[in-house]
Amino acid sequence: MNTDIEKLLIKNAKQNVANKTTSLGDIEVRSDTNRYTSQSRFNDELKKVFNSLPTIVAHASEVGELDSYKEVKTTMGSLIVSRDSNNLVRVFRNACRHRGAKLVEGSGCSKLFVCPYHAWSYTTDGALNNIPGHQHCFPNTNKSDNGLIALPSIEMYGFIWVCPSAAENEDIKAHLTGHLAGMNAHLEWLKADELTHFKRFTKVWKGNWKLFSEGGLETYHFAFAHKETIAPFFYNNVAVIDKVDMHYRVVMPTKNLSSEEAQATDDLSLHDYSHTLFMLLPNTALLIQKEHVEFINFRPLCAGETEITITTLIPKSADLNDINQLRHWQKNHDITNTTLNEDWALGESIQSSLESGALPYIQYGKNEWALHAFNEELDALLSV
Structure with missing residues (x-):
């Protein structure tokens, strides 16, 4: 996203504020409630969406040190995100090649992954290092053929991505940039590698x-769900919402956009006058605020359950030994969680209604066109 696009978004936000409107679609839409309750559809979504499209599994700083690792639970099972001794990030199935026991839990630093069951060990580049009793018990097992199972992955834009459908010899960077399409420039603008x-x-x-x-x-x-938390800082039902290829950008202007200083020019930063959301299919939301970013991951467990992880990303320059800075970032983290928990609780309420059969359909207004477009995109992916 270049400066011209940022200026245009500020200009459009000012227009929507002045007109007391949000980005509108052409029609109202009814949506079948089955899309939220069907386990069969859910299984198709796992196969054709979650286990096919590129997805973020970690922020790069979560494995920032050499030989560091992190277990990540995904729809594809438990994975190991590892930065090896040469600073190369890899992603492996978290399963010993002997009998499948998990190798790691949580995160840490180690030059070897050692199976807790029979002590088969692997180096951080995934190579099988040692088999206890190799010659006596496994004389026909070749270590070079039994390294950890790697998934196509890449470190890019400050995040670690897995690209499960990339072909064996495919250029992973080209694969990911093709998926992100118009969002590549937005992620460059975000500079998440500085967080x-x-x-x-x-x-x-x-x-x-x-x-x-x-x-x-x-x-x-x-104005209703967040009336006690963030509503006073935002305009009611005002946003600039755009579909960027299969992804979404939502600019939510804050009330300081009406200040004399802001009205005098469009040469403003979105960081200072809005909260901006990048929704990356299939399951990542990046909520961009003035000084930090909330990295939100949705992990579907079944048709009616979702694990949601919110990771607060702050500037690398932050000094957490300074008690005032520590309190500042903790306050931001807490406010975000409190606000989003209000959303998630309402989501549970809706799910309960839909599973009870209370409604034959739900309705999207013209101001909710992006929700319909989001589901149309998913329908297209499932139809392939």
């Missing part, structure tokens, strides 16, 4: 993953 992880909050919520994802694509609910 580091601060804190994380994870909880399982009783709702379909799409209900939680959709909440970020409209601001119609702010």
Whole structure:
């Protein structure tokens, strides 16, 4: 996203504020509730969307040190994200090649991954290092053929990505940039490689993953769902919402956009006059605020359950030994979690209604066009 696009977004935000409107679609739409309750559809989404499209599995700072690793739970199972001794990031199946026991839990630093069951060990580049009793018990097992199973992955834009459908000899960077399309420039603008992880909050919520994802694509609910938290800082039902190829950008102007200083020019930073959301299919939301970013990951567990992880990313320059800075970042982390928990709780309420058969369909207004477009995109992916 270059300066001209940022200026245009500021200009469009000012127009929407002046007109007391949000980005509108052409029609109202009814949507079948089955898309949120069907386990069969959910299974198709796992196969054709989550286990096919590129997805972020970690921020680069979470494995920032040489020989550091992190277990990541995904729809593809447990994975190891590892930075080896040569500073190369790899992603492996978290399963010993002997009998499948998990090698790691949590995160840490180690030059070897050692299986807790029979002590088969692997180096951080995935190579099988040692088999206890190799010659006596496994004389026909070749270590070079039994390294950890790697998934196509790349470190890019400050994040670690897995590209499960990339071909064996395919250029992973080209594969990812093709998927991101118009969002590549936006992620360059974000400069997430200049951030580091601060804190994380994870909880399982009783709702379909799409209900939680959709909440970020409209601001119609702010004045009501968030009246005690963030609503006073935003305009009611005002946003600039755009579809960027299969992804979404939502600019939510803050009330300081009406100040004399802001009205005098369009040469302003989105960081200072809005909260901006990048929704990256299939399951990542990046909520960009003045000084930091919230990295939100949705992990579907079944049609009616989703694990949501919120990771607060702050500037690398932050001094957490300074008690005032520590309190500042903790306050931001807490406010975000409190606000988003209001959304997630409403998602649980909706799921309960839909599973009870209370409604034959739900409705999207013209101001909620992006929710319909989001589901149309998913329908297209499932039809392939």
